[in-house]
Amino acid sequence: MFNIKFINPSRRDLLKQLVAFGAMGAAGGVITSQAQTRDTSFVQRGDEQYNALRSSSLWRSNIPQRYPDIIVEATEIDDLSNALEFAKENDLQVVCRASGHSTAGAPLRNGGMMIHVNRMNKVTINENARTATVEPGVTMAGLFGAASQYGLDFPTADCSSVALTGFILGGGFGRNCMHLVGGPVCNALLSADVILATGELVTVNENSHVDLFWAMRGCGPAFFGIVTSMTLQLFDPPGAYFASTYRYSFDELPALVEFLDNHSARQDPRVSSRISIQPNPNNHADSIAQVRLTAFADPGPPAENQALELLAYYADAGLSENAFEKNEFEELQLGTYMMTTDPAAGTHTDNVFTDDTSSILAASHLMQSRPEGFSIHLDIGHNHQYYPSTGDNNAYSAAGRHFLTTYIDWTDTTPERNALAYEWADRFAEVASQYGEGNYLNQVDTGLYPERIRQSFSTESWEKLGQVRQQYDPDNRFFSYVKENA
Ligand SMILES: Cc1cc2nc3c(=O)[nH]c(=O)nc-3n(C[C@H](O)[C@H](O)[C@H](O)COP(=O)(O)OP(=O)(O)OC[C@H]3O[C@@H](n4cnc5c(N)ncnc54)[C@H](O)[C@@H]3O)c2cc1C
Numbered sequence: 013m014f015n016i017k018f019i020n021p022s023r024r025d026l027l028k029q030l031v032a033f034g035a036m037g038a039a040g041g042v043i044t045s046q047a048q049t050r051d052t053s054f055v056q057r058g059d060e061q062y063n064a065l066r067s068s069s070l071w072r073s074n075i076p077q078r079y080p081d082i083i084v085e086a087t088e089i090d091d092l093s094n095a096l097e098f099a100k101e102n103d104l105q106v107v108c109r110a111s112g113h114s115t116a117g118a119p120l121r122n123g124g125m126m127i128h129v130n131r132m133n134k135v136t137i138n139e140n141a142r143t144a145t146v147e148p149g150v151t152m153a154g155l156f157g158a159a160s161q162y163g164l165d166f167p168t169a170d171c172s173s174v175a176l177t178g179f180i181l182g183g184g185f186g187r188n189c190m191h192l193v194g195g196p197v198c199n200a201l202l203s204a205d206v207i208l209a210t211g212e213l214v215t216v217n218e219n220s221h222v223d224l225f226w227a228m229r230g231c232g233p234a235f236f237g238i239v240t241s242m243t244l245q246l247f248d249p250p251g252a253y254f255a256s257t258y259r260y261s262f263d264e265l266p267a268l269v270e271f272l273d274n275h276s277a278r279q280d281p282r283v284s285s286r287i288s289i290q291p292n293p294n295n296h297a298d299s300i301a302q303v304r305l306t307a308f309a310d311p312g313p314p315a316e317n318q319a320l321e322l323l324a325y326y327a328d329a330g331l332s333e334n335a336f337e338k339n340e341f342e343e344l345q346l347g348t349y350m351m352t353t354d355p356a357a358g359t360h361t362d363n364v365f366t367d368d369t370s371s372i373l374a375a376s377h378l379m380q381s382r383p384e385g386f387s388i389h390l391d392i393g394h395n396h397q398y399y400p401s402t403g404d405n406n407a408y409s410a411a412g413r414h415f416l417t418t419y420i421d422w423t424d425t426t427p428e429r430n431a432l433a434y435e436w437a438d439r440f441a442e443v444a445s446q447y448g449e450g451n452y453l454n455q456v457d458t459g460l461y462p463e464r465i466r467q468s469f470s471t472e473s474w475e476k477l478g479q480v481r482q483q484y485d486p487d488n489r490f491f492s493y494v495k496e497n498a
Contacts, residue, residue: 043084043098052094054084054125069120069128070112071173073425074358074433076459077498078117080107080126087131092207092238099125100211100489107491108238110148110175115361116458116494118178118233124491127238130175137162137246143202145243148177152350155244165249165346167197172350177239182454183230183408185399187349188308190281192247196399196408198229200245207238209489223480230408231477232453232468234493236485250282250308251315253344256323258335262289262299262380269372271331272303272394276413279395283307283322287372289379289390299379303331306344316343358425360437361455364444365398365412371447375416378439383432387421390440399452401470407477409470410450417455434460459497 043052055061057079065083067075081104084095099106108127109119119126130149135158137144144159144166153172159165167186169179179186184197193199203217206224216225228235260268265287272285279285285305292298305326309319320341332338353359364371372392382388393415401409418440420433441461444451453468466474481492 041082043094050088050090050094052084052086052091052098054082054095054098056082065128066120068112068355069109069126070114070117071353071355072359073356074360074430076117076120078120078122078496080121081123082125083128084125085128085131089207089213089240092127092129092240093211093213095125095127096207096209096211096238096489105491106238106489108148108177108235110177111151111173113171113174114178114233115455116233118458118491118494121491121494122496122498129177129238132240135159137164139164142246143243144246145241146176147241148239149175150177151175152179156347156350159246160249160346162246163249164246166244166246167192167200168350170350172352176242176244178233178454180242180244181228181230181235181239182232183399183406183410183452184454185452188250188282188284190284190395190399191308193245194281195401196230196406198406198408201225201229201242202245203243204228205240205242207240209236209485209487213240223476224484226405227407227477227480229406230473232465232493233458234491236481236490236492248311249346250319251311251313252309252319253306253346253349254309254316254319254323255304255306255342255344256327256340257305257338257342258303258332258340259337260301260303260335262292262301262376264334265289265301265376266373267334268301268303269369269392269394271329273369273413275326275329276394278325280322280325281395282309285326285394287392287394289376289392291379291382291388296384297380299376301376353421356423358420358422358430358433360420360433360457361418362437362440362444362457362461363415363417363452363455364448365410365415365450365452366447367413367449368447369414371416371443372414374447375418375440375443378436378443382436385422385424385429386433386436387419388436389419391417391419393417401473407469407473409473410452410468412449415452416444417452457497459494462493462495465493465495 041054105124132147133149134147139162152168167189180198186197189197206216288302289299292300307319307322309315398415400411451464451468456464
């Protein structure tokens with residue numbers, strides 16, 4: 013282990029008090045620093061609290077067998093500075109954890125220091141500037157709730173408990189983002205405050221630390237600094253939000269893909285279309301194909317008509333013809349967009365961008381042989397040039413005509429059941445490797461599939477990312493991408 017250099021004998025009383033309050037295990041530690049105004053407590057391996065804290069670090073129960081040396085729970089910026097200083101003194105690598113939704117389990121590493129920032133969750137809305145400044149632990153629900161009090165909106169993820177920090181760092185696919193920001197949601201990041209590896213707190217935006225700002229917008233779960241706050245552009249909420257859903261037998265899939273392909277060039281960015289391959293509720297061995305269209309109209313009085321017209325385009329073109337069930341033109345409330353997931357369940361997700369339509373059929377056929385007792389879905393996002401790269405403005409650089417995502421959820425998380433889930437996941441990964449042209453890195457288990465890290469970036473972005481990392485973190489103080497499946 014390492015020496016705890018910052019434990020100051022004069023702080024022993026404080027430590028005893030913390031233990032008495034049950035705030036720390038008997039072997040917990042306190043980081044004191046001359047430079048800061050407060051002490052910061054931490055938990056280390058072997059402490060009473062360590063196991064609970066470690067296993068709640070990820071938002072799922074199937075967590076990798078990786079064990080950080082130290083876990084810090086930050087509540088203020090000073091905690092972040094103290095923790096980084098301590099890590100440097102003790103030569104520990106550092107990673108931050110916001111809401112722990114990373115598919116790779118990126119905040120959970122072997123050795124080093126994990127800093128939980130989820131308690132730093134203040135949102136400040138600037139109504140005139142139409143911006144929100146969020147601390148690093150703020151979740152989708154936190155921002156949505158605060159912005160809507162001012163009649164403003166943000167293109168959130170579809171899960172209320174996901175934190176904005178990891179979402180933005182990875183690019184961020186959010187509601188209506190093609191229309192609002194012309195690509196991934198990181199385009200709505202205006203500015204951020206970041207503690208660098210040197211310990212300096214800097215503001216990062218289009219005019220200051222420009223390359224670091226570029227990296228923040230899409231580098232994925234391996235940022236080389238500590239984000240202490242982000243300022244985000246807010247938007248008017250859509251004037252209306254409508255959806256149409258059509259269900260078909262599985263063998264209609266090729267025709268559906270062809271239909272959406274033929275219409276994708278004319279697809280309005282306010283409409284998102286998605287084919288989901290789902291279990292047939294009446295026969296587990298079989299699957300059905302569901303097409304869901306969602307339309308977000310511009311604000312203003314003709315909104316309802318506009319949303320209906322956007323959806324009617326597809327109905328008029330014959331999308332509903334072979335559906336065995338349809339639910340058209342359903343008005344929805346914005347608050348219902350987000351769901352919550354069960355952190356006690358096992359989950360796995362994977363994805364691939366591809367221009368090759370045969371990939372859809374290959375992946376869909378896997379659905380016909382999914383193991384029983386698992387909820388396995390395959391979604392095919394069908395926008396033309398789904399979430400395109402926006403050139404030089406950000407590190408995010410994956411795109412493709414089709415975006416295939418698979419989700420596996422299971423409740424019995426014994427090692428045998430986990431292994432079965434990962435076996436199926438490997439078969440999807442094989443399809444991805446055959447047809448893939450890139451991935452959305454935020455939702456890839458890079459411990460299982462480390463080759464996908466490089467594949468998530470263009471050559472230019474990847475090379476530049478390496479240079480910017482070297483410039484800002486030459487000693488590798490911050491953990492890079494997860495590449496181990498321990
Ligand atoms: C149920 C579910 C639904 C999802 N839905 C969507 C969706 O609709 N759209 C979408 O785009 N994505 C979605 N995701 C993926 C999600 O965007 C990523 O998993 C994202 O990384 C989660 O962010 P987080 O803040 O929880 O990251 P964490 O898992 O907490 O951390 C991931 C990485 O972010 C970095 N990080 C976190 N905090 C800081 C900080 N303060 N400073 C520096 N670096 C930091 C670290 O490198 C860390 O390893 C979903 C995930 C789940 C589990």
